[in-house]
Structures are given as structure tokens and as C-alpha cells.
Amino acid sequence: MYQLRKAKPDELDRIVDFILPLQASAETRCLHLDWTRPGLSADIQDLDAPLNEAFWLACEGPELVGVLGLDQSLESGRGWLHGPFAREQDWETIVSMLFAAIWQALPAQITRVSNYLELANACGLDFHSRFGFVPKGVSHIYRAQNRPTQAPAGITSAEPTDFEALGALHQAAFPQSWLSGNELSAKIDLSHPLLVARHQGEPIGYIRLSRHVSLSEASVDFVAVAPSFQGQGLGRQLLEAGLDWIFANQRLETAFLNVSDDNTNALGLYQSAGFEPFQSGVALDWWRTLSPA
Structure with a gap:
């Protein structure tokens, strides 16, 4: 029993x-x-x-x-x-x-x-x-190992004045996400940075990261670009800024991310940045x- x-x-x-x-x-x-x-x-x-x-x-x-x-x-x-x-x-x-x-x-x-x-x-x-x-x-879970990086200019940490716009962008890009638009900004801390790209002072894209220091690794949780700015290489710049934070700033060894099998655009972006397939589920x-x- x-x-x-x-x-x-x-x-x-x-x-x-x-x-x-x-x-x-x-x-x-x-x-x-x-x-x-x-x-x-x-x-x-x-x-x-x-x-x-x-x-x-x-x-x-x-x-x-x-x-x-x-x-x-x-x-x-x-x-x-x-x-x-x-x-x-x-x-x-x-x-x-x-x-x-x-x-x-x-x-x-x-x-x-x-x-x-x-x-x-x-x-x-x-x-x-x-x-x-x-x-x-x-x-698929993709993995990238530590490599030389260079942070793109103009991508910086989120400011309180960005939060409302970032929440709306996140909710539109990931309407059924495990992290709500409000939580995206509320849960910023030293282990969960939010890096932002801007146009004329307004947020047009972001990358959210999670650091796991004891494991010498971090994950790319979300990358999103406003629809009117897509197709201009901004997603790659945000990803490179995130990897620079992981590998150069935090000196971690490994980065992980998760991507759907049918998201071909994202798969191509991640592979071009050095991510390789690790596990599938x-x-x-x-x-x-x-x-x-």
C-alpha cells in the first residue's frame, strides 16, 4: 500500500x-x-x-x-x-x-x-x-559554448520607463508564456537581466536571460523584436548582446535556449550564432x- x-x-x-x-x-x-x-x-x-x-x-x-x-x-x-x-x-x-x-x-x-x-x-x-x-x-534545447563576443552598441539594461512598453511587446510576442508581461519587468535582478534595443528612445526589442552561477551556465529565456523592426538583423544583435553578457561579463561556460521545431526563422538565427542541438522533447x-x- x-x-x-x-x-x-x-x-x-x-x-x-x-x-x-x-x-x-x-x-x-x-x-x-x-x-x-x-x-x-x-x-x-x-x-x-x-x-x-x-x-x-x-x-x-x-x-x-x-x-x-x-x-x-x-x-x-x-x-x-x-x-x-x-x-x-x-x-x-x-x-x-x-x-x-x-x-x-x-x-x-x-x-x-x-x-x-x-x-x-x-x-x-x-x-x-x-x-x-x-x-x-x-x-529542441540548443546549447552554445563560451566563445569570443562583442556587445553591439546601443543595447542596454531595461529602465523603469521601458517597463510598460516591454510588457506589451512581451505579451504580444508570447501571449501564452510562462512569464507574463508584468512579471517580465518585476523579476529583473542580477541573475535575470533584461537587455533592450531602442529607436528614438522607445523599446523595440529585448532579450531576457537567466544565470545559474553554480553551474557556470545561463539560459536565453526570450528574444523579441517589434514587428515593424523585424528583418533588419536586430534579433541577431540582441542575441549577441545576451551572449556577450553570458560569456564575457559573467564568464560562464555554456548558454542554453529552447525553440520549437517549426520556428524555422529562430532555428536559423540560433544556429548562425553558434548554438547546436542538444536535446529534443x-x-x-x-x-x-x-x-x-
Whole structure:
């Protein structure tokens, strides 16, 4: 008989120890989390929700047999799954119980829950499909290694006077993003810079980055250019400014980004800047209106 409970604040190492070997295999990997011990630990600690709110555990006596996490933003109405991770024996039963526990506690404000599973994670993809998740298509994680860079002139950090225009640009470019237009500016800090291109003093494009110092890496979260300024090389300038911040300013070793398989323009841009394919997965969404009865 399995017992379900929320994680305890001091169980980070236990959860990492359980997830790590499952993340090592493409057949059980969730791409919302890293696959190295330092990266996995950092990802879990970086979630907005604390450990004892984000993760549910399934136990058989003293043995941990399953883990599933959910980070959420009530402002955007979004949730993001981390897992599921379960032992092979009785996998379906354990995962079903974990999903039921999370959905029973899901706030009414959360109308969309997303996950991102490795292409080879057949059991996970099949379970999500039967639960009511809809695949958005294949996406790719691209990686670039440290290289010489030169920051383009005129691209600087966002100022408070830019925030309203940047929020509107972000909302138009990424209407279903995990980060809302308001959050784009509200969450600027030393590890999450927002670099801006301007025309006659007005923002016309931006790049948002996330730094992971303990891993010597950073991610390119968003790049957007106002429609009337697209096709003029501004996206490449913003990307180069971001890479200059990552490699020259912060002296990090690796940059990552995520891109949809059908976004051919972005794929060409990233490849021309030195990014190479690293991993591929399927993005999945559950919508409250599509919830099974």
C-alpha cells in the first residue's frame, strides 16, 4: 500500500537521489529539470514554490517510490509539472496516485498545466495523453559554448520607463508564456537581466536571460523584436548582446535556449550564432476546459 504526502523542507537530497538515476535515462527524463546532481538540485531550489509545497511523494513504508512536482503562478494561471518519477514496478499506479493528489489540490485559478518530456519517454507521453494533455509539438534545447563576443552598441539594461512598453511587446510576442508581461519587468535582478534595443528612445526589442552561477551556465529565456523592426538583423544583435553578457561579463561556460521545431526563422538565427542541438522533447498542455470528467 502506498502513502502519499507532501515533501518535507529537509528532503531535498532524498528527492534528488531518487530523481537523478531516472533523469539519466531518456526513457524517463523530464526536460523541465536538469540531469546532473548540481543542476537538478539548483532547479528544484529555484522553483517559486518551496519544496514542501511543490512536491508530492509516494512511499511504501520507509521507501520512496515516486515523486511529482508542480510549480505554479496564480497571476498567469499557469502550472508546470516536474516529473513524473516512479519506480518501474507498479509505475502506472504510483503515477496515477501522484497526479490525482496534485489535481485534487490544484487551485481554481490554475487553468493551464504544462510539461516537457524527452521524446523517448514513451510511458510518460502516453500517460499524459490519456490524462488529457495535448502535445504542442516537438521542441529542441540548443546549447552554445563560451566563445569570443562583442556587445553591439546601443543595447542596454531595461529602465523603469521601458517597463510598460516591454510588457506589451512581451505579451504580444508570447501571449501564452510562462512569464507574463508584468512579471517580465518585476523579476529583473542580477541573475535575470533584461537587455533592450531602442529607436528614438522607445523599446523595440529585448532579450531576457537567466544565470545559474553554480553551474557556470545561463539560459536565453526570450528574444523579441517589434514587428515593424523585424528583418533588419536586430534579433541577431540582441542575441549577441545576451551572449556577450553570458560569456564575457559573467564568464560562464555554456548558454542554453529552447525553440520549437517549426520556428524555422529562430532555428536559423540560433544556429548562425553558434548554438547546436542538444536535446529534443515534446511540450504538453492540459487546459482546465479540457479536463476529463
